[in-house]
Amino acid sequence: MLKDITLGQYFPGNTLIHRLDPRTKLLCVVLYIVALFCAKWFVSYGLVAAVLITCIRISRVKLKTMTKGLKTVYIIVAFTAVMNLFFTGGEPVADLPILRHISQAGIYAAVFMVLRIIMLIMGTFLLTYTTSPISLTDALDSLFSPLKKLHVPIHELTLMMSLALRFIPTLIEETDKIMSAQKARGADFESGNILRRARALVPILVPLFVSAFRRADELATAMECRCYHGGEGRTALHVLRYARRDFAALALFVLLVIAVIVLRRFGL
Amino acid sequence: MEPILRVDHLTHTYSEGTPFERNAVEDMSLSVMPGEFLGIIGHTGSGKSTLIQHLNGLLKPTSGRVYLAGEDIWARPREIRRVRFRVGLVFQYPEYQLFEETAFEDIAFGPRNMGLDEKEIDQRVRSAAAFVGLEEDQLHRSPFELSGGQKRRVAIAGVIAMEPEVLILDEPTAGLDPNGREKILGQIRAYHRAKGNTVILVSHSMEEIARNVDRIAVLHRAHIYMDGTPAQVFARAKELTDIGLDVPQVTKVAHALRQRGIPVDGSVYTVEELQRQLLALKGGGGGC
Ligand SMILES: Nc1ncnc2c1ncn2[C@@H]1O[C@H](COP(=O)(O)OP(=O)(O)O)[C@@H](O)[C@H]1O
Ligand SMILES: [Mg+2]
Numbered sequence A: 001m002l003k004d005i006t007l008g009q010y011f012p013g014n015t016l017i018h019r020l021d022p023r024t025k026l027l028c029v030v031l032y033i034v035a036l037f038c039a040k041w042f043v044s045y046g047l048v049a050a051v052l053i054t055c056i057r058i059s060r061v062k063l064k065t066m067t068k069g070l071k072t073v074y075i076i077v078a079f080t081a082v083m084n085l086f087f088t089g090g091e092p093v094a095d096l097p098i099l100r101h102i103s104q105a106g107i108y109a110a111v112f113m114v115l116r117i118i119m120l121i122m123g124t125f126l127l128t129y130t131t132s133p134i135s136l137t138d139a140l141d142s143l144f145s146p147l148k149k150l151h152v153p154i155h156e157l158t159l160m161m162s163l164a165l166r167f168i169p170t171l172i173e174e175t176d177k178i179m180s181a182q183k184a185r186g187a188d189f190e191s192g193n194i195l196r197r198a199r200a201l202v203p204i205l206v207p208l209f210v211s212a213f214r215r216a217d218e219l220a221t222a223m224e225c226r227c228y229h230g231g232e233g234r235t236a237l238h239v240l241r242y243a244r245r246d247f248a249a250l251a252l253f254v255l256l257v258i259a260v261i262v263l264r265r266f267g268l
Numbered sequence B: 001m002e003p004i005l006r007v008d009h010l011t012h013t014y015s016e017g018t019p020f021e022r023n024a025v026e027d028m029s030l031s032v033m034p035g036e037f038l039g040i041i042g043h044t045g046s047g048k049s050t051l052i053q054h055l056n057g058l059l060k061p062t063s064g065r066v067y068l069a070g071e072d073i074w075a076r077p078r079e080i081r082r083v084r085f086r087v088g089l090v091f092q093y094p095e096y097q098l099f100e101e102t103a104f105e106d107i108a109f110g111p112r113n114m115g116l117d118e119k120e121i122d123q124r125v126r127s128a129a130a131f132v133g134l135e136e137d138q139l140h141r142s143p144f145e146l147s148g149g150q151k152r153r154v155a156i157a158g159v160i161a162m163e164p165e166v167l168i169l170d171e172p173t174a175g176l177d178p179n180g181r182e183k184i185l186g187q188i189r190a191y192h193r194a195k196g197n198t199v200i201l202v203s204h205s206m207e208e209i210a211r212n213v214d215r216i217a218v219l220h221r222a223h224i225y226m227d228g229t230p231a232q233v234f235a236r237a238k239e240l241t242d243i244g245l246d247v248p249q250v251t252k253v254a255h256a257l258r259q260r261g262i263p264v265d266g267s268v269y270t271v272e273e274l275q276r277q278l279l280a281l282k283g284g285g286g287g288c
Helices: A022-038 A042-059 A063-087 A104-130 A133-150 A154-184 A194-200 A202-225 A244-265 B048-055 B077-086 B103-113 B118-131 B148-160 B178-195 B206-210 B230-234 B237-242 B249-259 B271-281
Strands: B005-014 B022-032 B037-042 B063-068 B087-090 B166-170 B198-203 B215-220 B223-228
Touching: A022 A042, A022 A104, A022 A133, A022 A244, A042 A104, A042 A244, A063 A104, A104 A133, A133 A154, A154 A202, A154 B087, A194 A202, B005 B048, B022 B048, B022 B223, B037 B048, B037 B206, B048 B087, B048 B166, B048 B198, B077 B087, B077 B103, B087 B148, B103 B118, B103 B148, B118 B148, B118 B178, B148 B166, B148 B178, B178 B198, B198 B206, B206 B230, B215 B230, B223 B230, B223 B237, B230 B237, B237 B249, B249 B271
Parallel strands: B037 B198, B037 B215, B087 B166, B166 B198
Antiparallel strands: B005 B022, B005 B063, B215 B223
């Protein structure tokens, strides 16, 4: 079922990772990605991986959940691996069919590329698994608030983002329900040519749009009833505050970046 | 006689393998006879909707089997659509599934998927519309222009038009006013009488179930908690109230009378029956 997609889903918990300030987590992920892209050889990849694995262990997110999230990108990973393997120039590894097209540099490039993509995805997934969408948008709102001085509508943008995030699961659930209801009347979404399949979508899309507009309308009314009037002078229920653990986490990730850059100079 | 539907040790687990994993249906077994009017009752979240979505193959059992007229419905997964034409399911709030330009076309969606010819479709749509009390001019209006109750009746007609052997309705009266509720229940009763088909009515209102069905299955926390005639079920009023379900008002009155030493039957669930018993107690005397 559609609902089983775990992409960007939040699993509530109360571990150190869950308790970190969302801004810290966001900044740490950025630093982590920088480190990942500066990594050059196995030593630095190992270092970054060690940090990632430690974070996953602390967060108590099951490894199975992590790998399940990866399923959606297996094809991309396989594709980049093959591309790197065959299209990186250099000495062929052996003068045999197929192997003639593969260089040693190609093998390394493929391995590192795969490692990089997998670790990139796992790192960002860990962020969304341990941070609720609402606190993520709060974090964005806070981190980008200096831009408000330049009249960038940060509050409106983050509000749109949190509404979208809030309603994605609802819409998925709704789609599931409508699909079931139409299947109960014998609708067939799986057979026929492209034209027939596209036509088969009408009984899903029409009710889905009708209900999305109805929901949007109701939400707007509900917000107005509670005197919502934009971001001006608005205070937050949960005020974000950095704690000591946040500075520790940030320091750790800054160190990680420095370490990787140093290792890079030594070609490790 | 062979049951038309048989559920055998059915279990369904949602979101298997995630932290949200839960059994919505656990080891349920149930048989439904041809022509029977079965009521399924239980709290929100007790697994009613999950159970009935197995009966027409919308959900696949995690374990256990569902038999339609003696045949395992998943024996040939490719032909599951045929099961759906034979077991018609009206979802909760079915008016949110309407999509066609006219009510007529929307009711015709099911029969058209069955591959019937236009003449047959026309005849079926009209007869289904008559069952739910829709008028000719309403059939040619956009379903989105109709009132809430009318929309719901269009949606119910859309399933009846497939002429299923078993008609299942998931809380068909939810969110309607008492008038609209009574109207729809009356139409379902009339449909059952006229066709003699099997009807399964899901509800969380005891009053509603009591007055309509031949048999009641009570669901509680993913299990079948009771299964019997209304009289058998209401005789256990104490257990029902313990799990937070209501019993019909007359049943409450009967139990209160018994506690005061008046020997009426504790399982009455219609006003007429209680009246008859009280009059009999008075010594067969005439009026009150
Ligand atoms: N699509 C779904 N995914 C995950 N859990 C679900 C889904 N549908 C229902 N559930 C859960 O299964 C349980 C039974 O739900 P349901 O069968 O809808 O009960 P009822 O119809 O009696 O209210 C509930 O706890 C509900 O949260
Ligand atoms: Mg339900």
